[in-house]
Amino acid sequence: MTQPEDEQSGSGTATPKETPLPWAQLSPLLAIRLAEPVNMTLCMPFLYKMVEGFDIVKSPEDVPFYAGLLLTSYSLCQAIPSMYWGVLSDRIGRRPALLIGLAGDLATFVLFGLSKSFTWAIVTRSLNGVFAGNSAVVKSVVAEISDDSNRPRMTALLPLMWNIGVVAGSAVGGLLADPANQYPSIFGRCEIFRTFPYLLPCLVGSLTTAMGLFVGLFKLKETLVIPPVAAVPEAQENGAATESTPLVVQQSPEQQQSMLALLTPTCRRVLTINVLMCLAISMYYHIYSMFAASPPRDGGLGFNTQGIGISLAISGLVVIYLQLVAYPKLVQKYGTLRCCQIGLLGMVPVFFAIPFLSLLSARVEQFVANRVPVDLLVSQSWMSPAGLEYGMLWILLLALLLARMVGDILAFTSINLIVSNITPTKTTLGAMNGMQQFSSTCTRIIGPMLSGTLWGWSIKHKMVYPFNSHLVWVLCGVLIAVSWKMAMALPSSVNVFASGHLPRSRQ
Secondary structure, eight states: OOOOHHHHHTOSSOOOOOOOOOHHHHHHHHHHHHHHHHHHHTTHHHHHHHHHTSTTOOSGGGHHHHHHHHHHHHHHHHHHHHHHHHHHHHHHOHHHHHHHHHHHHHHHHHHHTTOOSHHHHHHHHHHHHHHTOOHHHHHHHHHHHOOTTTHHHHHHHHHHHHHHHHHHHHHHHHHHSSHHHHSHHHHTTOHHHHHSTTHHHHHHHHHHHHHHHHHHHHHOOOOOOOOOOOOOOHHHHTTOOOTTSOSSOOOOHHHHOOHHHHOOHHHHHHHHHHHHHHHHHHHHHHHHHHHHHSOGGGTSOOOOHHHHHHHHHHHTTTHHHIIIIIHHHHHHHHOHHHHHHHHHHHHHHHHHHGGGHHHHHHHHHHHSGGGOOGGGGGGSOTTSHHHHHHHHHHHHHHHHHHHHHHHHHHHHHHHHHHHHHTOSOGGGHHHHHHHHHHHHHHHHHHHHHHHHHHHHHHHHHOOSTTSSTTHHHHHHHHHHHHHHHHHTTSOGGGGSOTTOOOOOOOO
């Protein structure tokens, strides 16, 4: 039985008792969900240096374009089959769709670590994207094994895994890239890591995919329940009509649902909000690595790969508390829709503020003789003017990244819940989540190319604000602001799970 709206949205006084989470079935899903963000973000800290080392790059100003092209290839090849992964899982089952994707993901990610040319990198990255488009299937399984009382907490675990994966991927990529030069006493004699400087982080990152595949093979059970087909008389099977044979075969309402029928006005608005959010965040993920690696004279921070990885990892350490503890309480108190609105609104000033940190980074360099790069200031005294301003740079940067992470968790966890809530029937969960995944992945095609092109153009032409190095950040802020405005117009009915209580699968 569906919970009343006041209980679901948190506006009532009564709170339903939460059903214990089915960890036996949920744990392999979390391991599977962890693999995609690790693979996606692991290359971010070293992407600038990786592309810079390819023969195709003629000048430093060309790096953002080719880096964006490399990221776009992954997203493009993830977007094309993403809807079909969801539909395929509705036909052959959730379990085989997930395992096929994981096996291909594992193989292609290791091959990406062997890149010595731009052609090899873009081909292997594209193949990796093809097999990484099945995250919509995980969302469908979570919706099928949850009920109204534990769905918010269970759904919150998916972006938790995403954010943990983003943190882990960024840290591994930043700390283990080019190990022969970063850690010569350990890897200096390893010829394989001199020949393939980015193989080690890819090997370590692929362990999450291997874990997801192993756990899925032995723990994951099928959750898709296909409605039984009515018995057909033997004469009808042989093609012979009888007096009792109906002229028109009646289909259930669930069988009559089509992709177009799912696109109600509310659904279109929700998917549009999702697209704008994802476009802004995909632009952010790409531009942050470019921004952090670029020198202050080009509007960046001048960090090395370690600094980029550490900044992303530290800001993500709070996600466990926010996802597991804070978010379920907030959604019970304020409702799913309100949490989404708060998260979007909180991210707007963050995007406008981040690029101003380049001014502080430039001031720090002025204190150091011979214009020493910012990332070498760790050897300076913290009581010196340079050390104090360098410390202030990190404090402000981490505070802004933390605020963005909080808004990200509130907005994206809520939009995932809303998409499941507006799905009319349980048999269309795969299709609906496939549409969301397809639209989200399409933004990852546009985002890196758009942000890379705009960043390269802005640092070449040195125009006035907001067309200088702030241009991409301002655009991200505007996209999130428009998303917030649209979210404010959503009806409160999106707080309620439309298709009612989902039956539990066998544990």
